[in-house]
């Protein structure tokens with residue numbers, strides 16, 4: 359029995375009983391159809407001096423059994439125990455994606471682009487465009503797309519559903535070392551079979567932007583108040599970005615860290631996506647120590663929405679304190 363039939367039966371029952379007693383039967387008014395339940399749009403804003411940051415959610419993917427093969431250097435039992443201690447179900451892990459869009463007096467910058475439009479109607483990811491619409495951000499208003507690295511969940515949104523450039527005006531700013539690695543034909547031909555699609559995907563996503571790509575190196579000031587910082591390990595050219603205006607500052611961490619329950623509590627855990635896990639760990643500890651010591655508000659691409667807060671040193675690791683409510687005026 360579907361929900362509407364069930365509801366109609368439940369409403370009809372008292373009337374039938376009343377009718378049997380010989381009293382007047384009141385006709386229940388027809389129920390209007392119920393809309394499919396949805397979440398509120400996923401965006402969240404805060405200011406960094408005169409810059410306005412909008413965190414735009416792209417949804418989340420579910421990984422089943424994250425205790426198996428997800429962390430290279432921890433046993434299944436260690437991962438399950440740590441997850442349970444932090445209130446997570448070891449049978450499944452939500453992997454969220456949130457894209458920072460920074461409006462500055464000198465232009466609007468999107469940092470990474472999410473997974474891109476999905477074809478499955480029930481997909482939990484690919485929500486960037488709908489949430490940009492809800493936040494009133496037109497893709498044509500994006501002056502620059504800056505990429506932390508070239509994994510598929512960061513470059514997917516460069517293309518729209520038809521395979522054309524999703525950002526008609528944007529210059530595409532890429533770390534020089536990241537570009538050199540992924541565009542190198544030698545690397546592509548030597549890559550293990552499992553990585554071939556990633557190399558092909560990089561070529562496809564950048565193709566419509568060929569004339570608009572700008573390469574940057576460590577320390578490049580992209581705009582006043584936005585500076586690149588080398589953070590290699592997750593990928594060869596993985597880059598963090600420092601945003602500042604006067605004394606206010608934010609660090610865009612990209613994939614320096616996976617979920618806080620994994621890489622803050624356990625900074626030594628090597629999650630499978632880190633291409634050079636030893637270097638990734640060293641970079642992670644160095645940057646976490648800096649943002650913790652200087653109390654720099656931080657943005658983690660895979661942290662739970664709205665994906666920003668403060669990293670505190672705690673025990674042998676770190677802890678994320680979600681940022682408090684922020685005024686946007």
Ligand SMILES: [Zn+2]
Nearest residue numbers: 509511512613
């Ligand atoms: Zn990622």
